[in-house]
Amino acid sequence: MKKPDKKIMLVDDSPVMLRNIKNILDREYMVFITTSGKQALNAIPEKEPDLVVLDYKMPEMDGRAVFEEMQKDEYMKKIPVIFLTSVSDSKTIQSILKLKPANYILKPPDQDKVLETIQEALRK
Numbered sequence: 001m002k003k004p005d006k007k008i009m010l011v012d013d014s015p016v017m018l019r020n021i022k023n024i025l026d027r028e029y030m031v032f033i034t035t036s037g038k039q040a041l042n043a044i045p046e047k048e049p050d051l052v053v054l055d056y057k058m059p060e061m062d063g064r065a066v067f068e069e070m071q072k073d074e075y076m077k078k079i080p081v082i083f084l085t086s087v088s089d090s091k092t093i094q095s096i097l098k099l100k101p102a103n104y105i106l107k108p109p110d111q112d113k114v115l116e117t118i119q120e121a122l123r124k
Contacts (some may be wrong), residue, residue: 006027006122009049011040011066012084013058017107021053021084024111025118037061037072041069051121053105056085056096065079080121084109 007030010087012018019031025031028054034040038061040052044069052070056063082100085092088106094103097107102121 006030006051007032007047007049007076008118009044009047009052011013011032011035011037011038011052011058011063012055014055015073017055021114024109024114028115029118037063037066037069040066041076044070044079049079051102052079052081053118054081054083054101056083056092056104057087063120064095064099067101082121092105 008025009032010018010021011034013035013036019037022031022033031119032043032049034043037058044052054063054066056061067081070081083096083101083104084107085096085104086107093104102124105115105117
């Protein structure tokens with residue numbers, strides 16, 4: 001079995017969501033998980049992910065704040081970010097898209113959609 005060469009960091013405060021998405025991605029990617037925005041910002045330089053899947057709504061530091069911090073860093077701003085959100089109203093989606101992430105995925109995530117969205121973001 002070939003070792004996955006792409007690294008993906010999942011950031012979500014829900015252990016169930018992390019486990020579900022990790023299970024979807026494990027066969028094709030090396031997956032790192034963090035449960036908070038602060039944890040993610042500390043881990044990114046060390047783990048060097050090729051992509052970050054970031055929960056939009058989290059306690060303390062939400063996805064938007066994490067994304068904005070990443071944009072201030074020369075290295076981190078080059079990493080594509082896909083937001084995960086359970087809020088599907090157009091106002092929230094518009095505010096997510098204004099940040100110019102690589103894409104977003106609605107919760108609960110559909111396995112094919114997750115893989116397709118990630119593959120597309122990594123190709124860019």
